[in-house]
Amino acid sequence: MSWLDWPFFEARHRELAERLEGWCEATIHDAHASDPDAACRALVGEMGKAGFLNLCVADGDTPPDVRSLAIARATLARVHGLADFAFAMQGLGSGAISLAGSDTQKAEWLPRVANGEAIAAYALTEPETGSDAANIAMRAERIDGQWRLTGEKSYISNGTIADVLTVFARTGLADDGARGISAFIVRADDPGLTVAERIEVIAPHPLARLKFEAVRAELLGAEGDGFKIAMQTLNLFRVTVGAAALGFARRALDEALKFSRKRKLGSGTLADNAVTQERLGEMATSIDASALLIARAAWQQDAFRDSGVKADNRRSAAMAKLHATEEAQKVIDAAVQMHGGLGVTVGAKVEELYRDIRALRIYEGASEVQRMIIARDLLKEHSR
Numbered sequence: 001m002s003w004l005d006w007p008f009f010e011a012r013h014r015e016l017a018e019r020l021e022g023w024c025e026a027t028i029h030d031a032h033a034s035d036p037d038a039a040c041r042a043l044v045g046e047m048g049k050a051g052f053l054n055l056c057v058a059d060g061d062t063p064p065d066v067r068s069l070a071i072a073r074a075t076l077a078r079v080h081g082l083a084d085f086a087f088a089m090q091g092l093g094s095g096a097i098s099l100a101g102s103d104t105q106k107a108e109w110l111p112r113v114a115n116g117e118a119i120a121a122y123a124l125t126e127p128e129t130g131s132d133a134a135n136i137a138m139r140a141e142r143i144d145g146q147w148r149l150t151g152e153k154s155y156i157s158n159g160t161i162a163d164v165l166t167v168f169a170r171t172g173l174a175d176d177g178a179r180g181i182s183a184f185i186v187r188a189d190d191p192g193l194t195v196a197e198r199i200e201v202i203a204p205h206p207l208a209r210l211k212f213e214a215v216r217a218e219l220l221g222a223e224g225d226g227f228k229i230a231m232q233t234l235n236l237f238r239v240t241v242g243a244a245a246l247g248f249a250r251r252a253l254d255e256a257l258k259f260s261r262k263r264k265l266g267s268g269t270l271a272d273n274a275v276t277q278e279r280l281g282e283m284a285t286s287i288d289a290s291a292l293l294i295a296r297a298a299w300q301q302d303a304f305r306d307s308g309v310k311a312d313n314r315r316s317a318a319m320a321k322l323h324a325t326e327e328a329q330k331v332i333d334a335a336v337q338m339h340g341g342l343g344v345t346v347g348a349k350v351e352e353l354y355r356d357i358r359a360l361r362i363y364e365g366a367s368e369v370q371r372m373i374i375a376r377d378l379l380k381e382h383s384r
Helices: 011-027 036-050 052-056 066-079 081-100 103-114 174-180 226-262 274-307 314-344 349-361 367-383
Strands: 120-123 139-143 146-157 164-170 181-187 193-198 207-220
Touching: 011 036, 011 052, 011 066, 036 052, 036 081, 052 066, 052 081, 052 103, 066 081, 066 226, 066 274, 081 103, 081 120, 081 146, 081 164, 081 181, 081 207, 081 226, 081 349, 103 164, 120 146, 139 164, 146 164, 146 181, 164 207, 164 226, 174 181, 174 226, 181 226, 226 274, 226 314, 226 349, 274 314, 314 349, 314 367
Parallel strands: 120 164
Antiparallel strands: 139 146, 146 207, 164 181, 181 207, 193 207
């Protein structure tokens, strides 16, 4: 965690890292969860009691501190992927409420999310729309003075266990594109909302396809602002996805160092081999480059927030997410290769990391989308 000594961070961030490291060591058991739903519920409860979920929600009108979120995710991911997931989804699931909620909505949900009483979910993706979020089809209509949602959402993290969902639906015409989308708060126990399918993925966690049949909903923010709110929420947490990848990559390097020093090879160890040393050097350099991009982007977001200056840091956030996730995949693959047969054996930590990292290159904006964001911002700047 030497990156915390860099000038991007403050004493409070270093104190947070130390406290969270101690909590992880005492609380999190580094093992595969046989029941991801139960494990996530338990982790959310424990993190809420320890006070760490306060990092995920707004403090009044002040959005979450991105550097604190990044430190938390890097620390949790290094220990256990499901712990990082449980933490991150409390933030992403309630992020729109932190950014656009009324005082009443914030008072009702954010304390419950922060203390672990309410599990949150972010419902944007649909069966026919992934990265093309501007073309979602779910309908929101006023019926007897209430908003009602009809349609389906897919690949919704926490979909099987959520208590509250931020849902994005179309209030305008299909031709309106992004301008016709609004954001809503939905209580998971309201009639008409069902889990249509539990989706199993290579890194197990609560994931579902949800069906909405005239489900009661509460407007979040202004009508027609849904797409903007969705993108603001993703941008707030995009850097932290890179931080989670950083945590996974650091753990992979740790495992590679440990294994290479004890693995016998000829008269020495695997670590004595020049090829191994070259690979370890590449892994360490890649990790530090990711950490620098993440620290810069997180500091930039917090600096803009604290100064009150309206600034666009989408490019730096996209760079951090893109580089950290893509490079973490390479670092982990190198660690698996170094472990040989053990690297692909179920139960080995590097095998678990190999499954954990893959989704990060897709969700909250696939790598291809991040490259487009970077390129379009560069072209826009150059045209000026």
